[in-house]
Amino acid sequence: MKILLLSAYDAMSHAYWRKGLVTAFPEYDWTVLTLPPRYFNWRLRGNSLSWALGEREVLEAGYDLLVCTSMTDLSALKGMVQALSSIPTICYFHENQFAYPQADTQHKSVEPKILNLYTALAADHVLFNTAYNRETFLGGASQLLKKLPDHVPSGVVEQLRKCSSVLPVPLPDSVFEQHSVPDTLQPLQILWNHRWEYDKAPERFFMALDHLKEQGVAFQVHVVGQSFRKVPDVFARAKEQLSDELGCWGYVERVEDYRKLLQSADVVVSTAIHDFQGIAVLEAVAAGCYPLVPDRLAYPELFPLKHRYRSYEQDPEQEARVLARALSELATTKASGKALKAPDVQGLSWHALKPCYQEWLEQV
Known part of the structure; x- marks a missing residue:
């Protein structure tokens, strides 16, 4: 043909x-x-x-x-x-x-x-x-x-x-990799891996991390993804304010390094107000990350309820607090030695x- x-x-x-x-x-x-x-x-x-x-x-x-x-x-x-x-x-x-x-x-x-x-x-x-x-x-x-x-x-x-x-x-078969065994002595490894643009609502994510810091929750955050000439100002502020918690920052050039990051992170987060499928999140889940996504867009058809935090699309501050609470619970779960199990996405x-x-x- x-x-x-x-x-x-x-x-x-x-x-x-x-x-x-x-x-x-x-x-x-x-x-x-x-x-x-x-x-x-x-x-x-x-x-x-x-x-x-x-x-x-x-x-x-x-x-x-x-x-x-x-x-x-x-x-x-x-x-x-x-x-x-x-x-x-x-x-x-x-x-x-x-x-x-x-x-x-x-x-x-x-x-x-x-x-x-x-x-x-x-x-x-x-x-x-x-x-x-x-x-x-x-x-x-x-x-x-x-x-x-x-x-x-x-x-x-x-x-x-x-x-x-x-x-x-x-999803290509290459993204389905064995997830690393989590080190419970390490703080919660949080991944945000989206385009650095307004429709991914990065300000909500960084507000949630601010709440985590205020509560004294230990974590390390990896902020990666594609950026363009005009980057929202919130990224520069966040890089300065989260200097003690930062892991990877910016676009990961080598695919092998990116795959290793997905395999080592505990939880992948979305705060998007626009996502028609969410490939970045799905690739991370295929590598073993626990997804934490808003209860809107395409996410209700992709992930069970326990992986979706309540959506407050018109109230970013309220949504950030809900996300922070969910992340805090995952940090406690990891510290207790319990596994953060990713859902099966082999069907995709x-x-x-x-x-x-x-x-x-x-x-x-």
Whole structure:
């Protein structure tokens, strides 16, 4: 089977899925086109132009299947490249613009939502990484359509629901490593391993650590993850205030070192107000970390209740106190010699999910 794979905004999570997909199915003939994850508004609206005029020979090479991400301007691309219009198409949604929180400095435009909607309608089948992603997309599309002034056809959301399914981004088998035996003489090893951006709500995490310090709870914290040119000010303040408790800080360049860190940490924490699947947390859990996540977003479908602290999305201070209390209890549990057991996420491995992906690739 000859497959064209388009990743129009090839951010780290998109590349993670894309590379895993190609690696999992070497028997297929893959042609892959990507665009860099920058200039968001231009990339979202301009990828059809960039490819239609810049990669026409590749696009017209003849394929059995087209697989694209939700950032692809699929309806415009099929309109400009007629050879693509009749190819069976799967669109994969890592996230959707209806449930993506906006920073105060961002211009609130409806266009990214409209493009998500048109791309989904231009595909034969739509796959979402979580049920949370699917339901917020369908709910958001329904609300948007109700606001439009006239000539809005009925049944759009029902049509999308019928041609959509949930299929998570699989975890590579390499992340399922034996967890290190915890040293009960060491303080609780806390890991925060997310993008250093506002939607991961780092200020809530650092507030919780401040409460732990005030209570005299011993801990060591590892703050790692991808950062960009503009880093929230809270990181610089936290690095200074937590100097005595700091372990690893910043992006871990070597994959081997990162995997060792995951295997040695006791608990991985999320404070996110935006996460459609939470791969960073899931990789840590696969390595043996105990997850502590807010009771919102996709987390209720991923982890049992005991791993979810109460969500106060509109009250960061209250949520930080709840998180601090949960971390304090885990520190006590570790000091007593009891194991902090991670839930089993083997069902999200490529080994487990490959047959599901193969079924969709061949069926569509």
